[in-house]
Amino acid sequence: MNGNYLEFNVFFDIIGTIAFAISGAILGCKKKMDILGVIVLGLVTALGGGFIRDLVLGITPPKMFQNSTNAIISTLFSILVFIFYLQKSGFKNKNWIKIMNKFMIITDTIGLASFTITGMATAISLGHHQKFLLIFVGSITGVGGGMIRDVLAGTIPFIFREQIYAGACILGATVFLIARHFLSYQISMIICFFTVLIFRLLAVKKNWNLPRIVD
Secondary structure: OOHHHHHHHHHHHHHHHHHHHHHHHHHHHHOOOOHHHHHHHHHHHHHHHHHHHHHHHOOOOOHHHHOOHHHHHHHHHHHHHHHHHHHOOOOOOHHHHHHHHHHHHHHHHHHHHHHHHHHHHHHHHOOOOOHHHHHHHHHHHHHHHHHHHHHHOOOOOHHHHOOOOHHHHHHHHHHHHHHOOOOOHHHHHHHHHHHHHHHHHHHHHHOOOOOOOOO
């Protein structure tokens, strides 16, 4: 692993943290939570996936307790979202709600793509190269925080009800594993990011869903 690879990993980690913190905070505001509830949702969304990843990989204590930077970033952006909603509290028209719903999907997808990469990168940095393990930790890092967020908010997790979600992580992780045999880690990470991003947004736009029971 060279320095540039590690710098890329930090970059995606920060992008994912910010995106997921915003996503969690928006849901907290939509659920009319107070500022503490909004911050908690922002924190668990941004840090939850990494926490589960670290437990799977045997990292103790989990990285969120070793370095508080991501927790501080998550808290700050959650507060900013709360303040923004507070200022816009008078605008409850359908267009406003639609815009914020779309923005939440975009930030959630960016977090999903970023953390799929950081999950695998963390495992690789520890010397793990088993394909199934890399795909699993990449996917759980991507979807784990969102699952905890939705449970705390009292909604069915995205992974069980929305357009292709975990499937985007699995596809992106698989593409990364293939690409790294032919390209540099940095390029493979970028390809993985855009694979998850594009596939997930296409699934939302085209309303692609896995088979499910309907009334």
